[in-house]
Amino acid sequence: MTLSADLFAKAQTLIPGGVNSPVRACRSVGCDPLFIASAAGSKMTTVEGREMLDYVMSWGPMLLGHKDPDVTAAIRAAVEAGVSYGAPCPGEVALAEAVVDAVPGIDMVRMVNSGTEATMSAVRLARGYTGKSMIVKFEGCYHGHSDAFLAAAGSGLATFCIPGTPGVPADTVRHTLLAPYNDLDAVKALFETRPDIAAVIVEPVAGNMGLVLPKPGFLEGLRELTAAHGALLIFDEVITGFRLAYGGAQSVFGIDPDLTCLGKIIGGGLPVGAYGGKRHIMERIAPCGDVYQAGTLSGNPLAMAAGLATLTKLKASDYDALAQRTKALAEEMAAILRDKGAPVTLTRVASLFTLFFCDGPVTNFDEAKKGDAARYASFYNQMREAGVILAPSAYECAFTSFAHSEDDYARTLDAVRGVKF
Ligand SMILES: Cc1ncc(COP(=O)(O)O)c(CN[C@@H](CN)CCC(=O)O)c1O
Numbered sequence: 001m002t003l004s005a006d007l008f009a010k011a012q013t014l015i016p017g018g019v020n021s022p023v024r025a026c027r028s029v030g031c032d033p034l035f036i037a038s039a040a041g042s043k044m045t046t047v048e049g050r051e052m053l054d055y056v057m058s059w060g061p062m063l064l065g066h067k068d069p070d071v072t073a074a075i076r077a078a079v080e081a082g083v084s085y086g087a088p089c090p091g092e093v094a095l096a097e098a099v100v101d102a103v104p105g106i107d108m109v110r111m112v113n114s115g116t117e118a119t120m121s122a123v124r125l126a127r128g129y130t131g132k133s134m135i136v137k138f139e140g141c142y143h144g145h146s147d148a149f150l151a152a153a154g155s156g157l158a159t160f161c162i163p164g165t166p167g168v169p170a171d172t173v174r175h176t177l178l179a180p181y182n183d184l185d186a187v188k189a190l191f192e193t194r195p196d197i198a199a200v201i202v203e204p205v206a207g208n209m210g211l212v213l214p215k216p217g218f219l220e221g222l223r224e225l226t227a228a229h230g231a232l233l234i235f236d237e238v239i240t241g242f243r244l245a246y247g248g249a250q251s252v253f254g255i256d257p258d259l260t261c262l263g264k265i266i267g268g269g270l271p272v273g274a275y276g277g278k279r280h281i282m283e284r285i286a287p288c289g290d291v292y293q294a295g296t297l298s299g300n301p302l303a304m305a306a307g308l309a310t311l312t313k314l315k316a317s318d319y320d321a322l323a324q325r326t327k328a329l330a331e332e333m334a335a336i337l338r339d340k341g342a343p344v345t346l347t348r349v350a351s352l353f354t355l356f357f358c359d360g361p362v363t364n365f366d367e368a369k370k371g372d373a374a375r376y377a378s379f380y381n382q383m384r385e386a387g388v389i390l391a392p393s394a395y396e397c398a399f400t401s402f403a404h405s406e407d408d409y410a411r412t413l414d415a416v417r418g419v420k421f
Pocket residue numbers: 021022023024059113114115116117119142143144145155156203207208236237238239263264273396
């Protein structure tokens with residue numbers, strides 16, 4: 001038995017499924033998880049001492065790479081001043097200012113502790129601000145695990161093929177309307193039948209059914225429809241925020257959402273989420289407004305220091321260069337796999353990509369589900385054997401980082417060449 005296997009056996013007696021987040025259990029790719037002892041740059045080292053090349057990067061936060069020296073130094077310095085105050089601290093102002101300066105649609109921002117909290121709070125705010133109850137989300141999009149969204153979430157639930165989940169009262173998801181991603185007509189039809197839609201929440205680039213890009217006009221259409229019907233447009237940029245560009249997807253597509261949800265990268269690896277948007281909407285949030293939201297560790301000084309150090313460094317980083325290197329890697333991976341006879345549809349943007357083992361196009365969840373999950377599981381396991389960690393689910397993305405080197409990419413392609421179907 002390996003040390004990971006021993007740890008996993010014990011973990012399963014103490015923690016549901018042996019993990020603190022379902023996808024980490026690797027069930028959909030038919031293996032047990034590796035336990036990680038440390039990480040630095042583009043690599044993680046298992047408890048067995050094996051160095052693995054990482055394309056999960058903590059599911060997105062580690063855009064600078066693991067254990068970035070500047071981020072680590074900032075956390076170390078913050079620790080010396082204490083770890084939590086339960087009172088305002090300068091770091092909260094500094095990170096809020098960095099977010100407001102970076103994200104076009106954010107005039108004011110509230111820090112929380114996860115992407116789930118961010119989207120849950122943004123929806124409550126939208127309902128409070130508009131006085132309406134219904135929300136529209138898209139099949140295959142995942143906005144965290146708050147009840148309203150577990151109607152047909154992508155990410156974990158799609159991996160486990162659970163459409164919705166026990167424990168969510170039926171009348172909770174009664175206020176959630178679903179539409180296929182990229183289907184503007186479906187959204188238009190919802191608005192024509194429902195006068196009580198408070199908001200449409202969308203991943204501007206969907207990262208939880210695998211990577212699915214918005215069709216031209218889709219996001220613009222959502223902006224027009226919501227404005228015309230007195231509903232808010234909420235961009236869930238937990239993955240895309242500070243990853244597609246320093247200003248997020250909204251700065252790339254030129255769309256002006258009413259509210260934006262952030263997470264992952266803005267905490268630099270520590271637990272941070274945030275929701276922000278137009279000042280006249282955000283000022284409805286307590287204590288200046290009447291829509292309640294709170295959090296003991298929101299604005300935690302260590303997390304603020306890690307987030308600020310991360311954004312400061314990203315602001316000076318060359319996103320275009322990373323996008324070009326990611327493009328070269330992903331296209332070569334797809335070409336090698338096609339030469340092995342596998343049907344592969346590659347979707348890619350910036351430092352994100354997904355290899356769907358099916359013919360394309362892949363523009364929504366139904367098409368994403370045509371991917372050959374067994375072939376993906378085989379690919380995942382063979383790549384892990386070769387020392388490369390991909391997402392343990394066909395419904396996730398691969399994440400590169402500024403720490404990935406040309407040698408890393410060459411090593412990855414060598415591993416792909418060794419794959420046998
Ligand atoms: C677009 C989007 N919105 C919200 C969330 C929820 O964020 P968290 O509550 O996990 O911080 C996520 C979380 N992403 C998943 C991976 N696709 C987190 C990994 C996990 O669940 O362990 C997200 O992708």
